[in-house]
Amino acid sequence: MSAVTEDERAIKWSYMDHWRSNGPTGPVDQWHSHKTMSAFLKQIKATGFDAIDTFDFRIWQMYGDYGGPAKYQEMVRDHGLERIVNTFHAADYDVRNYAPHLPETHANILEDFRVTMGRWSEIELDNIIVMPATLFYDMEPITEDKLKYSAECWNKVGEITAGFGVKLTCHHEFFCGIQSEPDIETFYSYTDPRYVSLFVDTAQHCIAGLDPVALYDRHAHRVSGFHFKDTRNVATGDDHRHRPDSEIMAPTTGKWFYEMGTPHGLVDFEAMMTAVRDNGYRGWISVEHDKANKEGGDYSESTAISRWYAKNVLEEIYR
Amino acid sequence: MSAVTEDERAIKWSYMDHWRSNGPTGPVDQWHSHKTMSAFLKQIKATGFDAIDTFDFRIWQMYGDYGGPAKYQEMVRDHGLERIVNTFHAADYDVRNYAPHLPETHANILEDFRVTMGRWSEIELDNIIVMPATLFYDMEPITEDKLKYSAECWNKVGEITAGFGVKLTCHHEFFCGIQSEPDIETFYSYTDPRYVSLFVDTAQHCIAGLDPVALYDRHAHRVSGFHFKDTRNVATGDDHRHRPDSEIMAPTTGKWFYEMGTPHGLVDFEAMMTAVRDNGYRGWISVEHDKANKEGGDYSESTAISRWYAKNVLEEIYR
């Protein structure tokens, strides 16, 4: 194999901020202290990731503990990583005041994004990622009108984020209101490709019963990123509308998500990477394995295994 | 419910020595230090166990760290537990020198038990528990002759242990040479009830495809104890003869054993306890859940759950 220089690489790898290590009183996340953050960044760098993604709600710790996103990003760089690529906007969806399918809540949502983007403006982000709907049970029945209102909401949000040079991109959790194949298609038919992108989470689509490769192929022109993660279960019955929560509490499994490279995974990552190549995608792929520590798992190991797989399997297909 | 006084209790509960806690360099067993031993005994006592069982190979640590079995038993008593009830003789079976179905190895086996029983003679034990055969793959094909030789071996061993006031009792691992229902029946037909007892491990029989309750009912007159533990899997295919090991390495599962009271368990403990009552058994029931820490488990929790089940479910049937 010939060496590929940095400049020639079409794909770089970012690690999405989910992590637990073991503190003296139980599991802690990397934001626990400077020490735990440094240990986290060292491990991400050691496995060959190029950068990290994060969550919006981390900005408070960036300000409180590091002096803001730019200063925090300096620490990231001191550990040999490039930067923060994407942020995930984890909103408190509520039909009373924050629900994309309900136009009366849009003003509140738009204001939230104006404030949020201002907070992040001191660093350069590629995407702000959103779940584009409330929980499924708060939106059903899913009607064309509701999908249209949602699309209108995100068109406007995307215009705001674009003003900050950041793409608004949608990440369809299997338990959110827009997760079935027809609903996703309808939703995108109403969105403006200039303002609303698709962020393909391989596991979430797979759990919802979609083929993530086919979904990507259909929308490749507006895909602005990926979460490469695996699952061992497709949602059954009412899993996607399980009250009060599907992500952790659905009866089918106590652990929906696994790192790629795990045995018994349902996602065909080789096909996915081939599609990424064939669609000429260049840029970042994010790796995620939220809740990896459940049922005896270990974040350090899951991170190593997933990055091993990226390097030894996926980069042989495209890099 | 009327209170049952100590003297009236037909059943007491003993905890079989498998345990891991978390040391500074990884999992450690309770024999790691006086501190870890004390923490172990406290937790066994706190859940209401009356006593403990142990392994033969622990005797070296009893001598090295505590001054011998009697001194160690004093520490057990200082923690409010009665005594050491049973010991498990984990021998290195080998067709070259230690195989009950091979008469040429019997002299070596008998000598081993003479030495072993001498080592234990300073305390009173109820049973010395053995796996009555080599690994399945070292004994197969299982012939009537081999079962007969094995029985002869254990008859002689039992005579030795009886001389020390201790019952020789057989514990049929699903992966040992004597584990199927017909082979177990043949084996006992050749053993002398005065010298060879049966120790019913609910999970092992269940994994091997036997109904442990029916087995117990057939042999109740010579059952000298129990391991109450659960499983979620019955052995399939070559699990019982998996080379080089079935107990940890068989492909079906990475964790054969669970504490009783776990969901999805295959053992019917209520039926078992009813049979114990109906057969008029009085004495000790041992609780075991070896390798409880695998796949994210926790020995403290498994111990609590199993003893909770004994108290709140089984003691309602018989105590």
Add this chain to the structure above:
Amino acid sequence: MSGIRWAYAINQWKPQFDDFVRREQHERALKTMSIAGFEGVELTYGTGRWEPLGNPRQLAANFGSVAGFREFLHSCAVDAVSSWYWDPAERSMEELTGPLSPLTEADVPAIVARASRLAEALAALGGSVLLVRPVPGAGDVEPLDDDALDRVAACWEAAGRATAEHGIRLALHVDFLSALRRDHVPSLLDRTDPALVGLALDTGELTAGGIDPLAVIERMGDRIWHVQFKDALAVDDAEEYLQPHAHWTVRVRGGAREVRWFAEPGAEGGLVDFPAVTRALVDAGYSGWIVVESDQSPHPAASALLAGYLVQRELRPLVGSAAPEGVS
């Protein structure tokens, strides 16, 4: 025979927001407490769908009703929710409210209403005490003057009146970061009606704050309505509690030394003399729940069992309370 009953606090089982959400985890935790000899469980207020035991609405969402949760408790052989800990500065996603402060008069009606709802549920769960964080942390508010103490007293007296309607007592839980820590507890108590507001004695918090729990029992024993037994592994002798956001930087992170502050009673290195505290409580005529806790624990089941051993073998004999049936 005293009227002391023993419970265990569930908070140690939830180190991170996405932990301890599933029913089977709650079941195992409750059975562990039960078999360790505890009759009750103390809950901690929480909000949102990953806090199924956090508030009455979540209990209803997860167990059909508050009564459904009590049935679940009974199925785990736990008799009651002894108590509920609530800091009004915690937001409520269910009620769309942000932090509430007893120092802000406009917040008082909402605080009283929330206290009343928690007390109503607690009564249905067999409990007796609502614990509240009476004021924010010392680093997060102006020093408390007489006027501030008057407002705080009025707020909790009103809340105590509301909880009393449900037969629930309201007890002020003063932690080691509290703006009350230094000298204000007596001043605050003196401003409240002893029939409406009591004190929750937390051995670990007091010790970490450099205060001897025995001295508190001696001085204010007649106001103690609730007791928490946790051990302290370190003392904040550098006054780190005066820093802003000390809840995070000092309590969670462990301050400049990154210490672990708390553990279950009997933990190695623990600073609290539990037999002495137990004897002092009996001497002071204390009657009610003693809730054992470790706050957080790397191994919650082990913490509960080790604490259970201490209670069964050393502390319960001092109290003379009857053991729950089957525990010797």
Add this chain to the structure above:
Amino acid sequence: MSGIRWAYAINQWKPQFDDFVRREQHERALKTMSIAGFEGVELTYGTGRWEPLGNPRQLAANFGSVAGFREFLHSCAVDAVSSWYWDPAERSMEELTGPLSPLTEADVPAIVARASRLAEALAALGGSVLLVRPVPGAGDVEPLDDDALDRVAACWEAAGRATAEHGIRLALHVDFLSALRRDHVPSLLDRTDPALVGLALDTGELTAGGIDPLAVIERMGDRIWHVQFKDALAVDDAEEYLQPHAHWTVRVRGGAREVRWFAEPGAEGGLVDFPAVTRALVDAGYSGWIVVESDQSPHPAASALLAGYLVQRELRPLVGSAAPEGVS
């Protein structure tokens, strides 16, 4: 560009006899090492069916043949077994032998034969060094006199001659409990043919034994055939190593203080200056494997990745060795 290559020791993944037995666990450990930038893996001798990586017979039982194991390594992107650690005092269930001692002349043929078999397998696995524990612990044998040192030297020279036939070097691994610890290493080395017997430098063991690894490199650099980088968190300055069964009471249990002795390079509180040791090795012209290890670890994957970071970012640049393809 030096001839230094980096490997990681697998022993940290097996804290207890029934751990780390299944194939998928080995696969995950090897992939973790690989992605952390290590080309090789060091094995530790073990015996019985729960030691699938412990000796050539177990490799054959589990992977069809030694070559089958090498294919498995390659499938995990690990290039070679760098080395194998063997203490002849470990029994062999496969060969039905008990402890062997280089001090006992009757044991020497068996030691030589075992060393030869391990070397043969090691050669097939791409390795280069068989590490041996040259003598028992200080508390478990009589003090070594000249005669004893002569016997030990003769044993290992014979073993070294046998391993050399397979192209494998034999290196003496002197740990902090060794009867050689005090002053005997030079005396023993002087008695052996420098072409047949070398030294394994273990930074952690030396430091825990109160010996500066830099001094050893300076004095015996030309005899160093193998290097292990582990960190020491404590020093045995009370001479606990002189106790009988120190392998258990001092090494495993941590001695009277119950300390954790060892951790991966770069661990908090580590006493070894790895950049200085690395520079000294380069200056001494060392060529061969540097095996990074933590001995035991509560979190093996984290240990491997943290050590990988140190190697990639700090140590490899000092050595000037090429990074494995794809590691920057």
